[in-house]
Amino acid sequence: MQVVGYVPRNSFFHQLDPRIKLLWFIIFTLTALICRTLPVMSLMVICIFLLWIAADVLKEALNFVRRAFILLLIALVTWIVFGAINLDPNGVVLFSIGFLHVENTDIIKALTTTLYIFAMISVFYMIILTTNFSELTRGLSQIGIPFVASFMISLIFQVIPILITEFSTVADAQRSRGLELDQGGLVKRSKSYAAIAFPLLLRCISLGRNMATALHVYQFQAGSPRSTYREYRIRTADLFFCLLMAGYVALSTYIFLYWGR
């Protein structure tokens, strides 16, 4: 079983207090939402790349970029096409194809939006790459998120790999019986998928039931207060990272206010 995304390393980012990582996530998300301009988005993407290097997860992150590339390309082209339908009074038409007039502002908007999408996914992915689900649960709980909610998030990370394995085994078992998923009309295909979906559903129910029983064994009470095994304390490295974040916020604000869009 592989944990979804988490890459165990001893980097400074991995060792940051999970609350600081969540704060970083919030700050980057808010900056992107409020200061969505091309220069700020470019700065954010550069920072994310630097963090990937510093966190020693560049290889895994680039794998992710490769997988997301097509999606980002589609987003870029779609925004250019949508922008090209309408004429912007401040824009300069670069070229026209039929009724589409591609202006410099369309390109800037499309690039900004694509970088925004990329940054948002990357910030989330950075948390997943560098924070295991136990840290994440405790981090979320310690910033006031109810434990039930943070535990649910943690369970998703635990259960997804199990379900992927189950799906693969069920699919193999049915294909071994001659099931072909890509053959026949709609009815036949629906029936084919039912041959996988039904056993998988029952396995999920069984897994859920076993997990619920196990939670009872561990005397888990939803909504009841709990103690915590790991107490996180803000260390010098966390403070230093907070300073870096403050610098980033200041620079982003300055660029947003004075460098235009």
Added chain:
Amino acid sequence: MSIIQAKGLNYRYKQDGEWAVYNVDLTVENGEIIGLVGSSGCGKSTTAYILSGIIPHYYKYGEIQGSLFIEGRNSLAQDGDFSGSVGIVMQNPDAQLFGFSVEDTIAFGLENIRLGRQEMVQRVNRVIEELNIEHLRTRFTGELSGGQKQVACIASVLALDPKVLILDEPVSSLDPGGRMLVQQTVRRLKELGRTVLVIDHNLEWIAPLLDRVVVMEKGSVIFDGPTAAFLGNSEVIERSGVTPPQVTELYYLLRSTMGELPIFISYQDTRDFLNKKGLLKPGGRQKINPGNGDSAKNQQPAAGPASVTVSNLYHFYGRTAAVSEVNAAFYPGRVTAVVGQNGSGKSTLVKHFNGLLKPTRGTLEVAGLSPASTSIAQMARRVGMVFQNPEQMLFEETVEKEALFGIQAVFGSVSEENRARVLDLLEQFSLREAAEEAPFNLAAGQKQSLAIVSALAVDPEVLILDEPTLGFDRKRKSELVSLIHKLRADGRTVILISHDLSLVAEVADDVLVMNQSRVRAFGPLREVFAMQELFEEIGIPLPQVVRLGLECGCNGVLNLKELISLMDLSNYVQG
């Protein structure tokens, strides 16, 4: 005072249903290691759930009667929840590990009971030290082996400091390495004076550690006594559906010749006893009769055209080799067992035979076809595969439809001839009467039988059985053995993946041993089982009978009759 005192315990899941547990009296004393055994569906797990408080405090449905006192407190009282007094470790460790690392998992329950941090750290450290798992402390639970996961579960439950620990079939899904790890853990718990209740069908791995055995049948306790008394009572063993240690079966055979003997429970004690009596003398009667008790097997060496030929096969997952340099041939009318620890490459290898996996390098020929260039659906006509868990493939409304599914998928329609053959197969597997029932209502053994019928429905030349005895009691295992013999007699190529080497000794003609993606040995069963050093190296214990044969200096003894034929019993012949 007894830790657990149950009297007249009755339980049924539905108010108008049958009693799953009926009139159970049970006491558990401090420091005992108890085996709770019985055939599938006899009420063992339900009893364990009641003792651990899951019933009635979590499963609140159903009807419960009688009394249950744990440490003198009424455990059935509505206002009390005693889930901490009796801890339970279930079969599937994946569903019982809540945390990223092992120590997070151990701490999970302690966080729930709001233990102070200092005490929590002490408890986690204590449990890790008690079970000698310091090396696992920071390991990610998802990357542990099955045995390590099960030990992590035991540690997590032990951290809650239960008075009694229940292990519900803890080794049923584990490879030999995992089984040994859990066995060592139970031994450690015994040394620590812990009270443990172990539920299992197979006593071979645990019998020497048990102080007492409780046998259940149809929801009631039919035997409760010391392990020696249980193993010395062949009638109760038979009724319990338990697979006793092979040395106990040897005891019964020798007793008929040697008269009264001390019961054989552990391998070491049996070996010492037989040595003392001079029955394991190397250089004694070392000529064994290969046909002795082995009549169903193919006595001839493999010959003729192979139905599966593997040449220089490699398979990589990313950069990791799952199968390396495999050369092998599998013949019609022969049963070949593929053995090895989990992750050794067994399943990856056989998934090439029906095209589920394509070789990274090398070639294969299966029933005249190349699976690498043939669709899986086409291969399904020639190769049937039965997966470990039948529930992963059953989905139709009725048993008959399920059995016919493969024919429909492979041939596009069901001819009268095919239908007749499937009905005949259902008859052979005692499923004819259940033909209109929903597959999910069948008992576990019937589900496995249905999975096999379903694979046989298209009349494949090659049948692959992946761990078919998982969770089987003795009766079901014996039925499976008969079935495998029949498949061999029909001229099919049977490939059996199994951790159960006693089963392998009973049914296989050839054995292929895999370790770390490579074939370490491949040949006739007797020759492969003579490679004691290899099996020791890869951490798979040979069956007790084989090991006793090796003590006699005789390689490749496969069954009790062969073993006894090596012993000079002339001094003991009675009358």
